[in-house]
Amino acid sequence: MTEGLRPDGTIAREGALERVPEAFAPVVAAARKEIGAVFGPDRLHSAYLYGSVPRGTAVPGVSDLDLQLALRAAPTAADRADARALEAALDARFPQIDGAGALVTSADVLLSEAERYDLGFFVACLCTPLLGPDLAERLPSYRPTSLLARETNGDLGRVLPGWRERHARGEELGRVVGRRLVRTGLTLVMDRWGGWTSDLDRSAEVFASYHPEWAGEMGRAVAAGRSRDPEAVGVLLDGLAPWLAAEYARVHGEKAPR
The missing domain is CATH 1.20.120 (Four Helix Bundle (Hemerythrin (Met), subunit A))
Known part of the structure; x- marks a missing residue:
């Protein structure tokens, strides 16, 4: 199989929760809990990990924690403030990570035709589902074109x-x-x-x-x-x-x- 591709030539999703290194498991568990508590089902459609943590290559004390939050509506100033507070809390609590970052985007934008080959690809191939229904199920497969x-x-x-x-x-x-x-x-x-x-x-x-x-x-x-x-x-x-x-x-x- 060609590097990074499925047998049919489409790009494989690169991360998985089972690949999260043991040192980062408590960080991921806390992120899942806090995201759900802060945003709740009325605001949050789904949440994802991306980067070295779900790829299994993260280094304690060096790697950061990367999150994508998909909201049910366009992000507000309050949504962004809550995301920044979440980042700061996780970073302060866990020495395993050198910072945390949470992208905040509406699910509609992530699924939009305009973002099909940018943010859509990002969610479908580079993000690992953490909470809620997986938007990748509503996106196409991608090839290295x-x-x-x-x-x-x-x-x-x-x-x-x-x-x-x-x-x-x-x-x-x-x-x-x-x-x-x-x-x-x-x-x-x-x-x-x-x-x-x-x-x-x-x-x-x-x-x-x-x-x-x-x-x-x-x-x-x-x-x-x-x-x-x-x-x-x-x-x-x-x-x-x-x-x-x-x-x-x-x-x-x-x-x-x-």
């Missing part, structure tokens, strides 16, 4: 100016910039490679097999994605990021505006 590449990461050129402004203000962007550049590098070559992975090191390795001239900078992006190194971010924003944005637009086109 140029369309998927364009709609997931084809907006890099649009986000670069904002990153530069935030970096100039001294904001910590290592994980944001590093991880996004690695994912964009992988999806740039995904349709030629014909597989899928979310692993940072493997993504960088696959990218470098097609663009060895950028292997060093992609390795720097991997390191930035795991650290808080403002110097590395500056180098990436001046080198790899603008090249990747331009090459991505040339190869796959730009993501459709939302």
